Structure formats: structure tokens, C-alpha cells
Amino acid sequence: MRLAFLVPAPDYPDPWRWAFDAEAAALERRGVAVDPVVWTDAADLDRYDLILPLVTWGYHLRYTEWLAFLERAERERLPVANPPELLRWNSDKAYLAEFTWKGIPCVPTIEAQALSDADLHHAAQQFGTSELVVKPPVSASATGTHRIRPGDAIPAGEREQRMMIQPFLPSIATEGEYALIHFDGVLSHTLVKRPKAGDFRVQPSLGGTTEPCDTPDGAEDLAQAVLAAAPAPATYGRVDIIRGLNGELLVMELELVEPALWLDVAPHGEAAFADAVIAAAERLSK
Structure with a gap:
């Protein structure tokens, strides 16, 4: 089994190997061959059993190219997980309005x-x-x-x-933002992301920290409602949840395109990740 693992264009400025290396290693330990393929120059994809866009970081900076890639994937019926129509829908956070219409508590937007x-x-x-x-x-x-x-x-x-x-929700600086990682719709592990002192952004490139934690009461029910509201099942997904001004749990984001899965700090999620990816490859390569 050979997978194409889509990675950023050479001019993408932020480090990405920390995510790719942990995810690729989890698959390689199961006997899966993993090729890093720059997503903006992915000419030959027919020979792969599965194409994973898990590190297509920077797609938002080259959005027209990203949409063109998704159109190509559909046209050529490439075995992409998550499916192209789901990736397209999730690429624009207008989906938060859909969740709100369906009664799912989200950060007011x-x-x-x-x-x-x-x-x-x-x-x-x-x-x-x-x-x-x-x-x-x-x-x-x-x-x-x-x-x-x-x-x-x-x-x-x-x-x-x-x-x-x-x-602005002050809980981001005190309690942090929770990330619930799911594979094939099943919770694998939960992390808490916190910004550096004086900031509100939790990204590692901006000084944020991430560590495993217990899942807050009610968070998994909320995550399952979000995943069920998506237009198609997902092989992998991350639901970001934060506490609102009145202490309620709110959905901040559903990330089904290229979420950091944090296997570098949560290696206990490796088995579930590999199981889901291998199952997707077997299903889509038939």
C-alpha cells in the first residue's frame, strides 16, 4: 500500500515536518509506504492507493489553486480522504452558519x-x-x-x-481551546491549546502550546453533533471547542481539511489514525 501525503509548497513559511513526520511514521510502522507530495505540483497521483491532504498547509493563500485541485480530484476520481466535496465545503467557515441554523451552539459569528x-x-x-x-x-x-x-x-x-x-472569549487565555481528534467519527484523543502570555492565538508558530487533556464534560456530545451535521462522513477530523462568556461550550471550528492531529504529543492516537487511513485506502482503491 502506497499513500501520497500532500505537503506544502516550498515557499510556505511555517514549519510543517513536526506534523508530517509523526503521522507518516505511524503509517510506516504499519507497513504503509508514504510519499510526501507537494500539493501545488502533484502531477502523477494515479499510482497511489490513497491521497491524504493532511498537510496542505497554505491552501488558504492559494485558494484558487486549491479549488482547482479539488475539481481535478473529482474529475479524475482520485482516492482522496477526506472526499473532495467535504474538503470544499469545509474550506470556507461559512459552515458555522449552517451549524447555528441546525441548533448547534457555536461561537456567535x-x-x-x-x-x-x-x-x-x-x-x-x-x-x-x-x-x-x-x-x-x-x-x-x-x-x-x-x-x-x-x-x-x-x-x-x-x-x-x-x-x-x-x-473575544477570555477563556482562550485561561482555560484554553479544546481540540477533539476523531478518526472515522470516533474520538481518539483530546488536547488543550493555549496562547503565549499576552496573545490570543494558539498556533505553535505564534508561541502557542498544546498538550493532551481530559475531554470536558459535554464536549464529545457537541463534537458528535458537529460531525453528524457535516455533509459526508470523515476519515479524520478535529473539532475545536471553547468556553463562552457564560461558561457554555461552543464550537469554534470543524477542521476536516488539514488539521494538526498532534500525534507528536499524543502518540496514543497513532493506532486509531493508522486504522482509519488504512481502511480508507482499502475502501477507495477498490
């Missing part, structure tokens, strides 16, 4: 089609808080994400752009 000062003032009034977070709906690694107050200068790169506005 307003989408501004062209972010303005008026949008910030309206959001602050609706959320009942003076501190906000703005982020692009197509984003990763906290790109374009800012903590801001109404009246603050909107960063030039985000003004008049399609953006999501959310309340």
Missing part, C-alpha cells in the same frame, strides 16, 4: 461582506462585548486574525474584505 467600522460597532452591540475578533472565512494559521475594538483602526489588509466577526 457575523459575516461582513466588506468589513467596515459600522460592522464592528454593530457586532459589539449584538454580542454585548467591546472586544472582538475578526478573521477571514477562508483562513488557517491565524492568518488575517485580529483582536480589535470598535473604533480601532481596521488593518489595511482586512478593511473592505469579506470577514467574520466574533466576540
